[in-house]
Amino acid sequence: MDARTESTEGYRSPPGFNEDPSTDNMEGQTLEYTQSDMDRQYASFQVPRRVHILGTGSIGKLVAHSIRGIANPPPVTLLLHKRALLNAWKEGSRQVTVSDDGNEIHRKGFDVELMPDRRVQHGVELKDGQANLHDDPDVRPHRAAKALQNQDATEEPAKPVAYKELVRAEGASDDYDDTIHNLIVTTKAAYTVAALAVIKHRLKSSSTICFLQNGMGVIEEVNEKIFPDEDRRPNYMQGVITHGANVPPELAARNPYYVVHAGHGTISLSLIPSPSAKANPASLIRDNSSNVEDRETERWADSSRYLLRTLTRTPVLCAVGFTPTELLQLQLEKLAVNSVLNPLTVLLDARNGSLLYNFAVTRTLRLLLAETSLVIRSLPELQNIPNVETRFSSQRLETLVFSVANTTRNNISSMLADVRGGRQTEAEYINGYIVKRGEEMGIKCVVNYAIMQTVLGKSMLTQREARGEYATEPRDPSEI
């Protein structure tokens, strides 16, 4: 192979870079030991370029659209969870539209896949084509579930379906790989495990999943429920996203592939070291770097480096790579802000700006932040990191909350939008995460717990109202 080879990503390897790290270079040492940081950054990636995107909400559409907009874009597949979405794609113009400052940018060239359904009823997963357990009026659903469970124990396990239906982009090449090498997850935290369960057999230990979501604790849940075996677990990457994107309700029904890029922000990204690498960082030393986090770059998978490179070379996204420790602090800052702004806007049923200039609200907010600040400052993973006490002090977090409330004063928070839309909220991954981490350290987070339960209650109420289970009186619009 020529020394300046066209890489899989369309970049050229730097002069003198050897594509095969196992072969000796001129000094008789393996290249793996002699590459500089620069060599590693621009090294070619031995990984298929296709990027799959799970979650076609506002952020999923924005990321997919932005990636397809770069020079020499990778193929992108949108993973859909509803047939209605596939039908809308097939019957529509097969394009994603981003509206930015009133300009509509249409982009084609996406492949779309309808994922197999996953129906779990009375604790039993139903196979494709199997009737709902509630359909037979003569058999109680829980008895039908028991019968199925017994039958399943004797039957061959069902073969996982790669995809239910695939619609290729116009002019796409014939090859289509079932394996998902590079996955970006933008679904809501609460739906992640269920969505990954359907495609887990297509993710290999060489694959990388990039989680771009609000809240924390999803990766721990995915490890426990989807990839319990560390040796077979894909690589992870995580991002904190500050872009504002939404779908105007009047357009959502007409075109589910339309999104408004309302606020230009950034994506802070970091690759996440595996637990075994974290436990034994000395095993990673292969160069003279004195910084453990520098040394960790040695063993990142090709798919991780490729996905990081792809996102950071997408100008619209403004994505920047950070060390895992810095990203953790950025995540916690966002979590602290969301743990106040989101539930309070739900309870007040008002826009983010409603938290400003309201002393009763400020008092509640201070109680919440005192708890959250204590939990964050006590986290074992943040000990010995300089400036944590000041960065996560109640006073600084309060300034941060008011600053975000002010810049986003006309926004409806994502949690309020979820409650109003009858969807599950991320309260358990925001306030719930603080409560859980507090419990681990013997800190009782009663304020976070109470506010989370009230949000869950409010959300349940809205869902019941929508199903017509409560005969609530219509309210006078002037009182809302």
Ligand SMILES: CC(C)(CO)C(=O)C(=O)O
């Ligand atoms: C910062 C804030 C509160 C902006 O609305 C947000 O991140 C959200 O709504 O989830």
